[in-house]
Amino acid sequence: MAKEGDGERALLAAEPDEAEAEAGSVSGAGASPLSALCDPAHLAHRIVALAFMCFLGFGSYFCYDNPAALQIQIQEDMQIPTVTFMLLYSWYSWPNVILCFFGGFLIDRVFGIRWGSIIFSLIVCIGQVVFAMGALVNAFWLMQLGRFVFGIGGESLAVAQNTYAVSWFKGKELNLVFGLQLSMARIGSTVNLNVMGWLYSRVEGLLGYPGHTTLGITLMIGGVTCIFSLICALILGYLDWRAERILHKEQGKTGEVIRLTDMKDFSLSLWLIFVICACYYVAVFPFIGLGKVFFMGKFKVSTQEASAINSIVYVLSAPLSPVFGLMVDKAGRNIFWVMCAVVATMASHMMLAFTFWNPWIAMCLLGISYSLLACALWPMVAFVVPEHQLGTAYGFMQSIQNLGLAIMSIVAGEVLDLWGYFFLEIFFIACVSVSLLAVVLLYLVDYTRGGSLNCSPRQRVELSKKTHTK
Structure with missing residues (x-):
């Protein structure tokens, strides 16, 4: 990356x-x-x-x-x-x-x-x-x-x-x-x-x-x-x-530059970022992979409309990703934005699981939160590891993400075959809940250690200067 x-x-x-x-x-x-x-x-x-x-x-x-x-x-x-x-x-x-x-x-x-x-x-x-x-x-x-x-x-x-x-x-x-x-x-x-x-x-x-x-x-x-x-x-x-x-x-x-020996130096904050990434994305991509039939079955929409609903996450991500990236660059507060994205994603899955509201609402919310999380989560890696370890950290983050998707895709299919779409949504809500817990823990760890993950850009610069002068 x-x-x-x-x-x-x-x-x-x-x-x-x-x-x-x-x-x-x-x-x-x-x-x-x-x-x-x-x-x-x-x-x-x-x-x-x-x-x-x-x-x-x-x-x-x-x-x-x-x-x-x-x-x-x-x-x-x-x-x-x-x-x-x-x-x-x-x-x-x-x-x-x-x-x-x-x-x-x-x-x-x-x-x-x-x-x-x-x-x-x-x-x-x-x-x-x-x-x-x-x-x-x-x-x-x-x-x-x-x-x-x-x-x-x-x-x-x-x-x-x-x-x-x-x-x-x-x-x-x-x-x-x-x-x-x-x-x-x-x-x-x-x-x-x-x-x-x-x-x-x-x-x-x-x-x-x-x-x-x-x-x-x-x-x-x-x-x-x-x-x-x-x-x-x-x-x-x-x-x-x-x-x-x-x-x-x-x-x-x-x-x-990938050095697997750098893994021993990874901080707790970085490992929590990995957990957030893995648990969040398994509630997005596998769901999209199974979503079309879900919308046709529960909401009785046509094949064409089900495809359109299922794709709205990507439709919204196309224009929103650059906008959210600029917003996060200007405002900082990365943990806050990640928490907003995770909570919104959980609300989206809860709407799909427990209500018969128009599915466009839940999927638009999922598309917005998915775009926001990507812009706020991935840059945080650069704030918690030295520059010479960035390649290893990003490589490991992608590796964990792909491992989670590989395993959880099979689990999602098994849950769907055995218990149906309602329990599949419960499974996704559970995954997002773990991600939310990791966000809260990340905030607490960062706060107690005087970190910069939830600072504004100006505060982050000032904190960096203080660190270098010590």
Whole structure:
């Protein structure tokens, strides 16, 4: 995961005028100057590169929730229970329990950013094709293998995407760039949840019957988005190579130095942040993976409306994430915002469990709280660990998150098969309750130790000065 401070190492960190002069000297005194769109030192060219950076992960995010969009079809066509269906999400998460520690290393030391993004994009494509082939030949084990391969490429591709952003843009631009990339990722997820069911019905109409063949063709068509992202990786690799040649800049680095020995130095505050992360996200992503059928069954809505309700979390996250990020940067008080997000998420699940209120209300609340938590929780890691341990801390946080998702996805499917959606919601409420308890403990620990997690930015600076003067 790229951090804001990485902007100091930006490929284009030179001032525009200096970079343009350097580019001019390379092309020769007699050569005509490059146009704005062709000059890697110019903002217009960097905006073009940014467009390809945003689309680099579009296919991965689009296909990640293919199972959620086609839950009914997958369970009926492959004749599997819910707990088996949720293995499609678990197998995505399992490789990332380990790869979170080595994805950055592979990009920095083995492949390089350009070949790394191309290779991981290709792995995503292969995984989606294997996933679709499993449906075509009616082999669910092959579908699971496809999701495992897909998971190997998906998370590492996100690391490559962030590394490109850091290498092309300055520190002051990074918040906006990361916000735009996150927005495009959420758009990919939203389009998937609202399109794949419709696409399945169209393929069914052409073939004249449903079944695993229809499912396989639908998933194969969805994989076109992964090919599109692979093309973006190839183009972006060329643009980055060209910028390096013209501006004499080094390739981007993730800055993620992983030292597992650093774990012994992790503070109690950091471990509580890990608990909050793991227990919170298992109440969001597995729920979205199972939500469509829930809305159709309990609230008697159509398939199209159920898909729309299920995707509203991602729809709201796209515009709100940059806004909330700016708000938290200006206001500070990270623990307060995390607590608000966790309480709102619990209220959302309680509404869905105990009332028949319009589900749009609960899901909009979930979308708002999900966006707020991401902006307030992840930056707190940088406040409680030294800079040289950030790579290890973030890698471990992602590893725990993926481990929780891998295990709890299976548990959620088992609960649903045995006791139904009401007890599934109780299970999610219990997970969020543990997260809330961890937030309260984090506040108490931080307060008693004179920490800065719930300070305003000004108070945080003053506290830092006092610490350094002692």
